[in-house]
Amino acid sequence: MKLDAPTMVTVTVFVMVVMGALTLLSWSQARQTRALGFLGAAQLVGAAAVTLFGLRGLVPDWLSIGVANAVMLGANGLIWSGARSFEGRRVPLLWLAAGPVIWLAACLVPPFYASLGARVILCSALAGLYCAVTARTLWHPGGERLPSRAPASILLASEALLIWARIPATLILPTPPTGIPGQTFWVAVLSFVGLLYTVAVSVLFMALAKERLEAEQRRAAETDPLTGIANRRALASEARRALATGPAAVLLFDLDHFKRVNDTFGHAVGDAVLVGFCTVARQVLPAGTAFGRLGGEEFACLLPTAGTGEAARIAETVRLAVATMRPDLVPSLAVTVSVGVARGGGTGSASEFESLLGLADRALYQAKAQGRDRVVLAGPELRQVA
Known part of the structure; x- marks a missing residue:
């Protein structure tokens, strides 16, 4: 050519x-x-x-x-x-x-x-x-x-x-x-x-x-705009993939008296508390943990390989770490968190994550009823972590 x-x-x-x-x-x-x-x-x-x-x-x-x-x-x-x-x-x-x-x-x-x-x-x-x-x-x-x-x-x-x-x-x-x-x-x-x-x-x-x-x-x-962690949709998607491979533990966190914080100190302090909680939690949660915000002051994480005892220890570590938080805007403000723990799944059902969240929510409700700032395990009989 x-x-x-x-x-x-x-x-x-x-x-x-x-x-x-x-x-x-x-x-x-x-x-x-x-x-x-x-x-x-x-x-x-x-x-x-x-x-x-x-x-x-x-x-x-x-x-x-x-x-x-x-x-x-x-x-x-x-x-x-x-x-x-x-x-x-x-x-x-x-x-x-x-x-x-x-x-x-x-x-x-x-x-x-x-x-x-x-x-x-x-x-x-x-x-x-x-x-x-x-x-x-x-x-x-x-x-x-x-x-x-x-x-x-x-x-x-x-x-x-x-x-x-x-x-x-x-x-x-x-x-x-x-x-x-x-x-x-x-x-x-x-x-x-x-x-x-x-x-x-x-x-x-x-x-x-x-x-x-x-x-x-x-x-x-897939990202919560305030805290920078996964939103509910992204967390659920990641949890479904993890649960398809076997049982897992879910930790459900709820910041205690958060509405009072917003009403007393304003939303700027409330936002700082939410961001600070995420920072502290990510520092003590195992690397690669699926962690996200479900809405408001409620957060969850999935521990794919953790047994009930290990999940409870991790939840208690987060609770103790949060108790040391002191927001820069209000250094005198004490922040605490209640945690519900549930373990199960592994059948590959699309609704497994929501079912585990429901069990963890029952445990969280019990933690609130018992005075807050504590970890409660879901099971036939709800029990508090010593």
Whole structure:
């Protein structure tokens, strides 16, 4: 197949401009995702570089070689900056400009500029490095799980390898002739490859932004806005998954005299008590415990592997820790909590969690009736933990 350089350059520039404009439009609608702004700018800058490459022989070589490669390296640096921004990391402007500056400084050295092989090696090394560090920036196997993260990293890594492959090829293969036919062929090839990667990178970056937004919306829908812990819906969902694997214990917490706290000291103090309780409880509950707010001053947690005795000990640990709380707004305020404990489940029924909550609620009611600030176990005969 014959690649027509002017046509490929025109198509590549057109696609890069369109993709850049669409990416910037997406960024304008989601300004918190600055990565899309960097990517859109990179595509427009890359389109300018491809235009200069395509004008080889029509404009001075210092434009079509020196400036064009510097601009393309700048586009690669902008993509890396977008990846760092996406990961919430600082964008290093010095390193962003390092590639273009190194390239332009080298071009000022006559022996280097006169050597096609030296130019190809340096430009390939710098461009490949930008692609490689971008791939590494996005690669987080143990971090935020987004479906498009691995494909984006692999794509950028493959681009780095493809660019670096030009280095040994330059060292091994004979230097190509300097006539226009050979130059236009390689311009066409590079334009075609650039076109493919431009579309793929754009699609994957926008997919990453969409996936993160959806994940944030899911977290918001499953998180209590005041305390930052799971809401009832999220807790029930996690509890159902845990109960499907075997019996578990449920601890039901209710802050004592909470309405009196709100009426006496105001809702700001009441909110501080709720947040403080969650902080204390998470510090003493076992790691990975499903813990959430059911509503008002009522909270629950699920202990999948705990027996009745262990669950009671954990509940008592939480009760004692809460008794040491002293809200900053009212240091003299004593906070206590009553706890109901129930254990069961393991049959896989969808209503198991609600049934356990009902048993724990009976135990909690008994704890309130007995004077509050205590732990009561559910069972044939409700009994208080000594």
